[in-house]
Amino acid sequence: MKKFWQAAQQTGELAFLTGRAFVAMISPPYEIGLxxxxxxxxxxxxxxxxxxxxxxxxxxxxxxxALSLPSLGIKYYIGAVVSKSLVRELGPVLTALIVGGRIxxxxxxxxxxxxxxxxxxALRSMAADPVKKLVAPKxxxxxxxxxxxxxxxxxLGILGGLVIAVxxxxxxxxxxxxxxxxxxxxxxxxxxxxxxxFFAYFIAIVGCYNGLTTRGGADGVGRATTNTVVLASIxxxxxxxxxxxxxxxxx
Amino acid sequence: MPxxxxxIRGLTKRxxxxxxxxxxxxxxQRGECLVxxxxxxxxxxxxxxxxxxxxxxDAGTVIFxxxxxxxxxxxxxxxxxxxxxxLFQSGALFDSMNxxxxxxxxxxxxxxxxxxEIAETVRHKLSLVNLKDKDVERKMPADLSGGxxxxxxxxxxxxxxxxxxxxxxxTTGLDPITSATIGHLINSIQKELxxxxxxxxxxxPLARRVGDRLAFLHxxxxxxxxxxxxxxxxxxxxxxxxxxxxxxxxxxx
Numbered sequence: 001m002k003k004f005w006q007a008a009q010q011t012g013e014l015a016f017l018t019g020r021a022f023v024a025m026i027s028p029p030y031e032i033g034l035x036x037x038x039x040x041x042x043x044x045x046x047x048x049x050x051x052x053x054x055x056x057x058x059x060x061x062x063x064x065x066a067l068s069l070p071s072l073g074i075k076y077y078i079g080a081v082v083s084k085s086l087v088r089e090l091g092p093v094l095t096a097l098i099v100g101g102r103i104x105x106x107x108x109x110x111x112x113x114x115x116x117x118x119x120x121x122a123l124r125s126m127a128a129d130p131v132k133k134l135v136a137p138k139x140x141x142x143x144x145x146x147x148x149x150x151x152x153x154x155x156l157g158i159l160g161g162l163v164i165a166v167x168x169x170x171x172x173x174x175x176x177x178x179x180x181x182x183x184x185x186x187x188x189x190x191x192x193x194x195x196x197x198f199f200a201y202f203i204a205i206v207g208c209y210n211g212l213t214t215r216g217g218a219d220g221v222g223r224a225t226t227n228t229v230v231l232a233s234i235x236x237x238x239x240x241x242x243x244x245x246x247x248x249x250x251x
Numbered sequence: 252m253p254x255x256x257x258x259i260r261g262l263t264k265r266x267x268x269x270x271x272x273x274x275x276x277x278x279x280q281r282g283e284c285l286v287x288x289x290x291x292x293x294x295x296x297x298x299x300x301x302x303x304x305x306x307x308x309d310a311g312t313v314i315f316x317x318x319x320x321x322x323x324x325x326x327x328x329x330x331x332x333x334x335x336x337x338l339f340q341s342g343a344l345f346d347s348m349n350x351x352x353x354x355x356x357x358x359x360x361x362x363x364x365x366x367x368e369i370a371e372t373v374r375h376k377l378s379l380v381n382l383k384d385k386d387v388e389r390k391m392p393a394d395l396s397g398g399x400x401x402x403x404x405x406x407x408x409x410x411x412x413x414x415x416x417x418x419x420x421x422t423t424g425l426d427p428i429t430s431a432t433i434g435h436l437i438n439s440i441q442k443e444l445x446x447x448x449x450x451x452x453x454x455x456p457l458a459r460r461v462g463d464r465l466a467f468l469h470x471x472x473x474x475x476x477x478x479x480x481x482x483x484x485x486x487x488x489x490x491x492x493x494x495x496x497x498x499x500x501x502x503x504x
Binding site: 118122127128129 | 305332
């Protein structure tokens with residue numbers, strides 16, 4: 001029962017932090033410098049890991065599909081299979097899991113360390129709002145960058161599939177690409193990118209909340225960081241199911 | 252007697268079922284230096300954190316210059332916090348910024364001064380804490396010694412010319428010589444700039460050096476509140492034990 005109340009309280013606090021962060025995001029003065037720095041930190045520096053994730057996923061998808069179902073002549077639909085599943089599902093989710101683990105834990109570690117070394121209190125004592133200075137730029141940067149990374153990842157993953165199609169499955173590149181463009185609809189892209197907005201929100205808000213509520217020195221920072229990775233991943237996976245349903249209903 | 256700067260009445264703070272501060276009443280005059288001493292865990296730092304609203308009490312009022320801080324929301328406290336500065340135990344410099352940017356932070360945040368003027372103010376504040384070396388400005392907090400970090404933090408807290416400076420254990424973790432330097436700095440800043448100071452410490456030599464008045468906090472209550480002459484005449488066993496005990500420790504060290 002105690003656990004239940006704790007969870008309820010945390011959910012309330014997360015909602016409250018969300019409200020404060022969005023108000024801080026849209027009200028002047030705008031901390032453009034901080035936003036750009038976070039976008040670089042969160043977006044640009046995650047590009048490598050996001051690309052590798054989706055390129056190899058695209059390659060494996062092409063290989064598995066063709067080799068595991070050879071009798072159906074499925075290799076002529078490889079482009080459709082790879083692109084549909086990447087854009088709708090694997091791109092957003094895998095990017096959110098990999099990039100989310102990286103940036104979410106980074107946020108918790110940074111803010112948590114500031115918390116336990118009194119830097120958050122120092123901000124407050126100098127009449128600066130930690131939500132405005134720390135949470136809002138991170139949330140804004142994640143909301144912008146995760147969908148962007150997802151789109152880039154989708155494209156690279158499809159190219160990864162293309163490489164396998166041409167080199168291993170002896171499929172002409174034109175056929176594969178034609179297949180991709182015929183199968184892929186704007187709705188697929190919108191659904192994938194739409195999901196990654198929600199994932200971005202979960203990752204950033206959990207990362208910042210765990211940082212701000214860190215207690216107990218270096219040990220506490222370690223625990224909070226682990227907690228962020230676990231909670232953010234679970235939220236991504238569980239919400240993915242409901243978002244998938246939602247987007248199919250909307251389409 | 253002029254109107255006190257701070258009027259604290261019935262201040263009570265609990266953490267769960269534990270009462271940390273119980274019904275404290277005290278006044279603070281403009282320009283004085285109040286030293287709050289007591290053992291670790293006696294509620295000294297918690298008291299200090301009520302004075303700029305970092306924490307809210309469970310009961311009581313903290314009236315600063317006619318305004319009850321306990322009634323204000325976080326945002327409403329901001330204009331008041333610009334007039335108050337706090338020096339944290341660890342210094343609490345921002346790791347991600349160098350010394351210059353740390354000291355410039357409150358100026359950039361709250362004034363529209365041009366870069367050149369900010370740079371001048373930063374250098375002036377650093378010189379107040381005897382950091383005139385230009386190299387220091389570019390250093391990151393991680394590269395500074397404990398004493399230097401405290402001094403930079405002090406310079407940062409002075410950036411907006413505060414009326415009150417709250418010192419949380421300013422000499423903890425420093426060697427005796429550096430501690431004496433910090434004590435000297437507190438003295439000179441307080442007397443020359445006319446700021447009101449509240450110093451929380453268990454460093455008795457420091458308390459003697461800087462304190463106009465002394466408050467002895469024990470289990471959430473003031474066992475003693477008065478000037479040093481009264482403190483030395485006091486027969487309150489806990490206080491005399493604390494003063495003597497600490498001094499013996501210092502002698503042994």
